[in-house]
Amino acid sequence: MLAAKFSQRSPWPLIICLAFTQLPANALAASTLGVTIAEHGINDVPACALCHGEHGEGDRAAGYPRLAGMNAGYLLNQLDHYADGSRSSQVMQVYSRALTRIQRRAIAEYYAAKPGLGSQLHTGRQANNAIAALLNKGDWSRNIPACFSCHGKMGTGSKLIPAIADQPVHYFIVQMNHWRTGTRPVGEGDPMATIAKNLTPTEIAGIARYLANESPRK
Structure with a gap:
C-alpha cells in the first residue's frame, strides 16, 4: 500500500529504476552486436575475423593489421574515414559504408576490449x-x-x-x-x-x- 501511494505521488523513483535497469541491457546489446559483426558479419559485410584473425590479432603474412587492444575511438575514427572516403581502401570503404555508425562503434568497442600483445614485445632484442x-x-x-x-x-x-x-x-x-x-x-x-x-x-x-x-x- 505504501509503495502504491509513493508511486502515485511521484513517478521519478520508478523512472530512475527503469533507467538503471536498461543500462546493462544496452551494454549487452552493443557487446553482442560487436561479436556478431566480428564473427559472422552483417549487412553483406563478411566477418572481420576472416581477415583480421579470430582474436583480432591480424595477419602478418597478408599484411592485415591487428585490431585487438587498439583504442576504440581510434578504430571508430578509421571506420568513419573509410566510410566518408577520406581514407583510401577499396575494400574497407565498401564495408564501412555498409555499416551504420552504431555498428561501427560496436565493432570498435569489441576489438578495443580484447587484449593486445604489446606487453610481450621486444623481449631480449x-x-x-x-x-x-x-x-x-x-x-x-x-x-x-x-x-x-x-x-x-x-x-x-x-x-x-x-x-x-x-x-x-x-x-x-x-x-x-x-x-x-x-x-x-x-x-x-x-x-x-x-x-x-x-x-x-x-x-x-x-x-x-x-x-x-x-x-x-x-
Whole structure:
C-alpha cells in the first residue's frame, strides 16, 4: 500500500529504476552486436575475423593489421574515414559504408576490449643504433620526434594515440607511404605527414621490423 501511494505521488523513483535497469541491457546489446559483426558479419559485410584473425590479432603474412587492444575511438575514427572516403581502401570503404555508425562503434568497442600483445614485445632484442635513436630520441634536425614519445613506451599506444607495435611490417610501411604521398588524411594526425616524409624508406622499414618484433635485415 505504501509503495502504491509513493508511486502515485511521484513517478521519478520508478523512472530512475527503469533507467538503471536498461543500462546493462544496452551494454549487452552493443557487446553482442560487436561479436556478431566480428564473427559472422552483417549487412553483406563478411566477418572481420576472416581477415583480421579470430582474436583480432591480424595477419602478418597478408599484411592485415591487428585490431585487438587498439583504442576504440581510434578504430571508430578509421571506420568513419573509410566510410566518408577520406581514407583510401577499396575494400574497407565498401564495408564501412555498409555499416551504420552504431555498428561501427560496436565493432570498435569489441576489438578495443580484447587484449593486445604489446606487453610481450621486444623481449631480449635490441634495435640497431640508428633505429633505436629514432624510436627513443627522434631526430629534431629533421623535425622527427621520438616514436615512443607519442605512441607510448614500446609503441603500445595510449588512450588518445594508437599503438604501432605488433603490426605487420607490410601494413606499417604501406601506411607510412600513404602519409608520405598524402593519401591518408592529414587531419587525423597532422605531424605524421611531416614525419613520414622526413624518414627514409630504409628507416621506415627498420622501424616497422622492430615494432613487429622481427629481426633486422643485414
